[in-house]
Amino acid sequence: MTVTSRVPLADLAALLADGTRARFCLALLDGRAWTAGELARHAGVAASTASEHLSLLVRGGILAEERQGRHRYVRLAGPRVAQLIEDLAAHADLAVPAPPPPTLRAASSAKAMAAARTCYDHLAGRLGVAVTDALTARGLLRQDTGFALSDDGLAWFTADLGVRLAPRGRRPMAKACLDWTERRHHLAGVAGAVLCATLLERGWVTRIGTGRALRVTPVGAHALEDLLGIGGEAAAGS
Amino acid sequence: MTVTSRVPLADLAALLADGTRARFCLALLDGRAWTAGELARHAGVAASTASEHLSLLVRGGILAEERQGRHRYVRLAGPRVAQLIEDLAAHADLAVPAPPPPTLRAASSAKAMAAARTCYDHLAGRLGVAVTDALTARGLLRQDTGFALSDDGLAWFTADLGVRLAPRGRRPMAKACLDWTERRHHLAGVAGAVLCATLLERGWVTRIGTGRALRVTPVGAHALEDLLGIGGEAAAGS
DNA sequence: GGGATCGTGCGGCGCCCGCCGAAACATTCG
DNA sequence: CGAATGTTTCGGCGGGCGCCGCACGATCCC
Incomplete structure (x- = not known):
């Protein structure tokens, strides 16, 4: 029952808390736009799965999308989110010294x-x-x-x-x-x-x-x- | 089967992706140390639940703990994590204009x-x-x-x-x-x-x-x- | 137009995880 | 020592969500 009002911080973090979505964001840190299919292959998931993830990230303001013909191009929403993800990744990698x-x-x-x-x-x-x-x-x-x-x-x-x-x-x-x-x-x-x-x-x-x-x-x-x-x-x- | 090697970014985000843990962190943004019980009451969960959450946050390097007698004092691990959480919260709150x-x-x-x-x-x-x-x-x-x-x-x-x-x-x-x-x-x-x-x-x-x-x-x-x-x-x- | 490619919606499955209560353990106090 | 309080451990339950396959619509190319 505990409706426990939403916590924006948790909602935002949840978007990045999934391995596949995180892989998307890290790939997009190159600053360029990727198509949905490229990201799906990059992360090793089905296209349908990637599609749903992208919708979540766009709705959450992490990504911006641009549709061209049959392609769905997607990129980080701006320098602010890029910085945020970079900070988060830096902090995460400090705790986990990179394996060979x-x-x-x-x-x-x-x-x-x-x-x-x-x-x-x-x-x-x-x-x-x-x-x-x-x-x-x-x-x-x-x-x-x-x-x-x-x-x-x-x-x-x-x-x-x-x-x-x-x-x-x-x-x-x-x-x-x-x-x-x-x-x-x-x-x-x-x-x-x-x-x-x-x-x-x-x-x-x-x-x-x-x-x-x-x-x-x-x-x-x-x-x-x-x-x-x-x-x-x-x-x-x- | 998909073993899908871990993504540090996702692991870190997952720690903050839960409403209760997020509430803990936001409370701790005051820079002071809280006891496990105080946080449990603050977030409205059982003491046992809070205990498990705290262990995760400490293990993940978000919190630092200090045990004194029967109390478990806990605080943010340092200015770096504080800044990270503050940034994340700021970004999250921009998307969700505060309700009255x-x-x-x-x-x-x-x-x-x-x-x-x-x-x-x-x-x-x-x-x-x-x-x-x-x-x-x-x-x-x-x-x-x-x-x-x-x-x-x-x-x-x-x-x-x-x-x-x-x-x-x-x-x-x-x-x-x-x-x-x-x-x-x-x-x-x-x-x-x-x-x-x-x-x-x-x-x-x-x-x-x-x-x-x-x-x-x-x-x-x-x-x-x-x-x-x-x-x-x-x-x-x- | 026909065939290939790209993206999307829908069930359905399985697992992870957050929650609690009860019991045990630790510490403080009387 | 016994009672009170704070914390931890353990089962067990339930819900949420990430995954896929399939079918379908849209688009591009020949």
């Missing part, structure tokens, strides 16, 4: 991911942390008293990188995001997204295959060395 | 909470946001390019407030925490915790009853006006 990957293929993939990857819409992995460190060392990013760009940092985006860094809604300009391989913070927020988009646009980094993993191109390595003094391992192509 | 409180007592309590309360170990509610705004307006806290104290801000804590602001482990000095009544950010992190602790120690604010709600004392109102130019409604006692 079973297959060679998985090991190689894990290695590439650890080197450089996207985290929703910004850089992560050793590359992401290296960029964050370089910005900090040069006084462009302040981490000792919080996490914010300095005035020099603002100027760097405009003058050195050559991109406009405009406020976007209520999203913070700079934000710390916990890197789950490096166990340190890397740059997220508007600045992180703009930086990542710029690197991709200019071909300084490219995606490896269809996943989240990135590779620094030779041109990119030069540019990163030039702009931030990043060289060697962190900028190495895979 | 059913009872007069609840309404009065909600009013006090909205005015001033603790959020784990820092200030929240209109008071928390007012303090954050005042710090920002005076150039002590930078919010336009992220969220960090300025050098003036560091000096303010030492010279004006008269407290040492030392780094504590890996916890960030300043951090934005989403206020679920004001729907804006307030100051968290080491600085937020130190500030809140100082205000409580000096009797500038006091707890109302046993909950999270706070009241600004007359002495406190003067001090806040003095230090930050905060007056009127935000500093009003209740």
